[in-house]
Amino acid sequence: QLQLQESGPGLVKPSGTLSLTCTVSGDSISSINWWNWVRQPPGKGLEWIGEIHHSGSTNHNPSLKSRVTISVDKSKNQFSLKLSSVTAADTAVYYCASTSYYRVDYWGQGTRVTVSS
């Protein structure tokens, strides 16, 4: 059973960079899956941020693309998210997730990130 666990700071200062890591267990990050980030602001809906394949190929939400970097570390079976120039609007629960055959089938439990000074 695939499991994903997010980790990273829960508080980031405005204009700083949000950095999160997702640790994958139960499967190799070099499998067929794509590895995704999704966020949910307080009281709002889900927003897809982007995804990466173990080959290094990425796809991003056009509205966030200029600020987002997603990378993969095959040696640690992890993938990461960096979101630059954050504002209060980036405060959200951030989920890592896997997609296979065009559906998000496994989710992490989510980690809350607050942007505040």
Added chain:
Amino acid sequence: QSALTQPASVSGSPGQSITISCTGTSSDVGAYNYVSWYQQHPGKAPKLMIYDVTDRPSGVSHRFSGSKSGNTASLTISGLQAEDEADYYCTSYTTSNTYVFGTGTEVTVL
């Protein structure tokens, strides 16, 4: 990319059937049969309920079913139960090789 449009809320009595719509464009919902539906209870991660428009993952009740016509997909919950009270989101793969979520629908069991 714009979020797919869902009704903000839908309600029904126990045992009734309800349908949630998810309207997109010819670049997402209308382009492929890659529409999925997720159930989210408060404070929990979303759970996959329907994929590829109509298919149910193992373990998901047969009371959940999906369909699509043109640029609009739908999720129907039959025999509504108290445990079905949750938020529901659709998502679609797009012609830009991205995913887009719906605006979300709060389901209330009266």
